[in-house]
Amino acid sequence: MTPIRKLGGLALSLALLSTSALAGEIVLNSDQSDPAPKKAMEELIADFQEAHPDITVKWNNFDHEGYKSAIRNFLTANPPDVAAWYAGNRMKPFVDAGLFEDVSDVWEENGLNEELKSAAASMTIDGKKWGVPYTYYQWGIYYRKDIFEEQGIEPPKTWDELLAASAKLKEAGITPFTIGTKALWPTGGWFDYLNLRVNGYEFHMDLTSGEVPYTDPRVKAVFEKWAELIEPGYFVENHAAIDWQDAIPHLVQGEAAMYLMGNFAVATMKDGGLKEEQIGFLQFPQINPDIPMSEEAPTDTFHIPSGAKNKEDAKKFLAYLASPEAQTKMNETLGQLPVNNKAEKPADPFLEAGFEMLSEAHALAQFYDRDAAAEMAKAGMEGFQEFMVKPDKVDDILERLEKIRARVYK
Amino acid sequence: MTEAVAHKRVSRRPNRLKLAPWLFLAPGLLMFLIYVLVPIVESFWISFHDWDGLGAMSWIGMGNYVELLDDDTFYVSLWNNLLWLVLYLLSIPAGLAVALFLNQNVAGIRIYKSMFFFPFVISQVVVGLIFTWFYAPGFGPLSVFLEWLTGDEIAILADERYVTYGIILAGLWPQTAYCMILYLAGLNNINSEQVEAARMDGAKGFSMLWHVILPQLRPATFIALVVTVIGSLRSFDLVSIMTAGGPYGSSQVLSYFMYEQALSEYGYRMGYGASIAVVLFLIMMVFITFFITRMLNQERNI
Numbered sequence: 148m149t150p151i152r153k154l155g156g157l158a159l160s161l162a163l164l165s166t167s168a169l170a171g172e173i174v175l176n177s178d179q180s181d182p183a184p185k186k187a188m189e190e191l192i193a194d195f196q197e198a199h200p201d202i203t204v205k206w207n208n209f210d211h212e213g214y215k216s217a218i219r220n221f222l223t224a225n226p227p228d229v230a231a232w233y234a235g236n237r238m239k240p241f242v243d244a245g246l247f248e249d250v251s252d253v254w255e256e257n258g259l260n261e262e263l264k265s266a267a268a269s270m271t272i273d274g275k276k277w278g279v280p281y282t283y284y285q286w287g288i289y290y291r292k293d294i295f296e297e298q299g300i301e302p303p304k305t306w307d308e309l310l311a312a313s314a315k316l317k318e319a320g321i322t323p324f325t326i327g328t329k330a331l332w333p334t335g336g337w338f339d340y341l342n343l344r345v346n347g348y349e350f351h352m353d354l355t356s357g358e359v360p361y362t363d364p365r366v367k368a369v370f371e372k373w374a375e376l377i378e379p380g381y382f383v384e385n386h387a388a389i390d391w392q393d394a395i396p397h398l399v400q401g402e403a404a405m406y407l408m409g410n411f412a413v414a415t416m417k418d419g420g421l422k423e424e425q426i427g428f429l430q431f432p433q434i435n436p437d438i439p440m441s442e443e444a445p446t447d448t449f450h451i452p453s454g455a456k457n458k459e460d461a462k463k464f465l466a467y468l469a470s471p472e473a474q475t476k477m478n479e480t481l482g483q484l485p486v487n488n489k490a491e492k493p494a495d496p497f498l499e500a501g502f503e504m505l506s507e508a509h510a511l512a513q514f515y516d517r518d519a520a521a522e523m524a525k526a527g528m529e530g531f532q533e534f535m536v537k538p539d540k541v542d543d544i545l546e547r548l549e550k551i552r553a554r555v556y557k
Numbered sequence: 558m559t560e561a562v563a564h565k566r567v568s569r570r571p572n573r574l575k576l577a578p579w580l581f582l583a584p585g586l587l588m589f590l591i592y593v594l595v596p597i598v599e600s601f602w603i604s605f606h607d608w609d610g611l612g613a614m615s616w617i618g619m620g621n622y623v624e625l626l627d628d629d630t631f632y633v634s635l636w637n638n639l640l641w642l643v644l645y646l647l648s649i650p651a652g653l654a655v656a657l658f659l660n661q662n663v664a665g666i667r668i669y670k671s672m673f674f675f676p677f678v679i680s681q682v683v684v685g686l687i688f689t690w691f692y693a694p695g696f697g698p699l700s701v702f703l704e705w706l707t708g709d710e711i712a713i714l715a716d717e718r719y720v721t722y723g724i725i726l727a728g729l730w731p732q733t734a735y736c737m738i739l740y741l742a743g744l745n746n747i748n749s750e751q752v753e754a755a756r757m758d759g760a761k762g763f764s765m766l767w768h769v770i771l772p773q774l775r776p777a778t779f780i781a782l783v784v785t786v787i788g789s790l791r792s793f794d795l796v797s798i799m800t801a802g803g804p805y806g807s808s809q810v811l812s813y814f815m816y817e818q819a820l821s822e823y824g825y826r827m828g829y830g831a832s833i834a835v836v837l838f839l840i841m842m843v844f845i846t847f848f849i850t851r852m853l854n855q856e857r858n859i
Contacts, residue, residue, distance in 0.1 A: 215822050216820060216822075219610055219611060219825070222611075223611060240609060240611065240825070241611070243612070244609070244611040244612045246611065328804075329714075329715075329800070329801070329803060330801070331803070384694070384710065384712070385694040385695075385710065385712030385715045386715070387712070387714075387715035387803060387804035387805075388692070388693065388694055388712040388713075388714045388715035388804075389693075389694070389715075393693075516823070521822070521823040521824065521825065522823060522824070522826065524823055525817075525821075525823030525824075529803070529805045529806055530805070532803065532804060532805050533804070533805035536715075536804065536805075547629070554624070
């Protein structure tokens with residue numbers, strides 16, 4: 148650490164010393180800046196304090212984007228007792244730097260290995276658990292039910308059916324898929340799903356942890372499937388200029404019929420003027436029948452920083468957060484799915500469909516940019532974006548990605 | 558006794574004369590040292606390391622620079638920076654033209670002046686957003702116009718061929734206003750007697766501008782050149798707001814590339830970011846040295 152950073156850290160910890168040194172108080176840093184998550188957090192904290200009257204929670208709520216850089220500073224300079232973050236390789240840098248506390252004992256003592264089973268793999272590094280998940284949501288294809296009915300299209304279950312449906316829509320002057328790739332990550336969803344269907348979950352994990360070269364023919368096979376949608380013009384044009392929200396008007400106005408997205412998009416679609424009965428949800432179709440179906444379900448988590456001052460009470464908080472009651476209530480407010488398999492899922496047709504799909508899934512992927520190392524994720528998604536505009540440059544793109552993989556995973 | 562005191566006082570005075578300016582400079586120098594010089598030295602130091610901002614730094618010597626030379630994005634950024642540098646200079650003649658146009662005594666000219674001044678007042682982020690909407694495919698006025706004209710929809714910010722020009726155009730808007738202000742101030746100080754004399758000698762229109770007005774505006778031109786060149790090299794906010802360097806990195810510039818590698822969500826390669834910072838710093842140094850030597854020469858001649 149450089150002297151200046153040390154100074155800054157010292158000043159920060161001096162300023163916050165009076166609050167964080169109190170016994171029976173835990174400091175919680177998180178990023179629930181949107182209305183629903185904020186309300187869910189407020190309720191959670193109030194309920195926790197009721198259950199543990201001797202502990203008070205001091206909550207510092209950060210802006211969603213700013214949190215990503217703030218966490219690096221406060222984990223080293225002035226760690227809180229509990230911090231929000233994400234599962235998968237996203238937490239790996241902090242685990243490797245020794246900034247997160249091993250919480251395997253919380254899992255052990257509260258029977259979480261059983262109750263949070265579906266997320267256990269993504270919370271484990273080096274055989275230890277590094278945090279507690281509390282919510283996730285499904286990804287899949289949201290489509291305009293009414294348009295499908297008008298065109299006489301059945302929701303596709305296989306790749307060939309999807310291609311046939313797309314051809315039919317295109318003929319009717321409707322672009323099959325909308326997408327906005329300005330913020331890169333929506334391309335990751337497409338790549339992941341095609342990869343999960345063509346090569347399977349195990350290959351996804353091998354690729355994102357850097358064990359398979361991008362020049363491998365199996366990676367190329369993914370892009371070949373993708374090109375079958377890109378070359379006939381099944382995606383909206385100029386997607387590189389718009390964000391994921393800007394892609395929704397295409398769907399609302401009926402210019403496009405399908406959208407591969409996370410469940411959070413439903414709220415925006417409804418805000419845009421779609422009625423619930425107009426929106427349908429379907430699982431990403433099967434490509435290779437020999438590959439078991441895996442799904443994307445990014446998981447949000449809480450962790451204890453290794454520099455926390457009140458680890459004992461922080462562990463009580465994590466245990467409470469993992470309980471079926473807390474997760475039921477929280478996810479009802481969030482409109483997402485609880486991770487605890489004893490919790491009740493919210494009554495919502497999309498979440499019910501998602502819950503059913505996820506509970507039958509072979510495995511759950513976290514999403515390309517959470518499973519792959521950050522630098523690789525950025526380069527990869529930039530490559531996907533370029534591929535979606537210029538599919539014939541696939542070999543150049545894959546060679547470039549391989550060059551970066553060789554460097555990132557030394 | 559009294560003599561000794563008097564003697565002491567006399568001998569102290571020259572010292573005080575030497576000390577006083579430094580005392581006055583001290584706060585500024587201290588700030589300069591802490592916030593400018595030390596970070597520059599630190600950047601050089603960090604650029605020789607592999608560091609994620611969290612763990613220990615590991616020395617890799619010139620490794621970051623070797624990697625930079627092999628990085629396609631680096632060359633894209635360099636080329637775009639050059640485009641920015643050259644095209645941004647257009648704001649100087651544009652600013653001059655607007656200033657000449659506004660330098661009239663017509664009723665209501667103040668309103669026009671403030672309208673031209675407006676883009677400089679609003680934040681670059683807002684400028685970026687306005688132009689993003691302006692270019693937006695589907696409903697942006699420009700793309701609607703282009704579609705009507707050519708029959709094809711052109712999404713400026715999604716097309717690697719046009720994207721950098723689109724962003725530079727957005728940048729020219731406030732920068733032209735800035736140059737205009739500098740020239741308007743300069744025009745206030747024009748020697749009216751010289752203009753009268755030239756007019757009697759038959760100078761008019763362009764020859765008046767070229768031989769009489771422009772030479773008197775030289776200080777304004779110089780400042781406009783300095784701020785425009787530096788401004789073009791540190792172009793960051795517009796790139797960040799309008800495209801985030803995309804599509805697929807084709808609108809990258811060095812300053813945004815540096816931010817992305819060092820501080821963005823997918824970055825945290827402090828060493829690599831620092832090496833880009835060093836390169837940008839060296840490029841800037843070329844211009845800054847040139848400007849400062851010119852300024853010193855001019856001051857000496859006066």
